[in-house]
Amino acid sequence: TAGAYYARGDYGAALDTRISYLPLGYEFDTGQWGFQVLLPHLRVTGLGNVLVNVGGVTRAVASDELTTSSGLGDSLVSLLYHLEPVSASAPFVDFRLDIKIPTADERQALGTGEVDYSAQVDLTQAWGAGALFASLGYTLRGESALYPGLKDSAFLQLGGSWPVSDSVSVGAYYDFRQPASEFAPEIHELVPFASWQLSGSWTLSG
Secondary structure, three states, rough: OOEEEEEOOOOOOOOOOOEEEEEEEEEOOOEEEEEEEEEEEEEEEEEOOEEOOOOOOOOOOOOOEEEEEEEEEEEEEEEEEEOOOOOOOOOOEEEEEEEEEEEHHHHOOOOOOOOOEEEEEEEEEEEEOOEEEEEEEEEEOOOOOOOOEEEEEEEEEEEEEEEOOOOEEEEEEEEEEEOOOOOOOOEEEEEEEEEEOOOOOOOOEO
């Protein structure tokens, strides 16, 4: 898998932070067990007080100037278990364990420099021609001397997708995350998306 993500915002600070995130991933699935690894390239322009997947933080080394840092981001290794459905109408249930490997340089404000662990359960239920889905999880964050105030936090996602043609589906999901830091608010996001099945081997989503 390959992707591209770009964001710009003030995140509660006086100046904007710009984030470019380019992940490459590999997935292997045996039927009931799955394994994933994600290696991203990251570029951040800002005050050094915004971390990917965390948000606004307080940095022990304060800065009032915009700087640009670029390099390898934190890697993610995931283990999945697909539960056998109990009936044809029952939801699909997946269990997932994520381990964030601190491959990003924390002194360049590209990561915390600590290992994080996340556990979640995913539910997918067929609904007519479409599907409803939900995720519930919890993240344990390593303590960082450079980024004090990091917190463990829960997250929740609810959404659905519907086909509009043989190759195109649309949907939306609501994402809630507890504060990941003492200096950041909780997150509420509503995200629309579309997916285009280009062929049997290629899918484009945005």
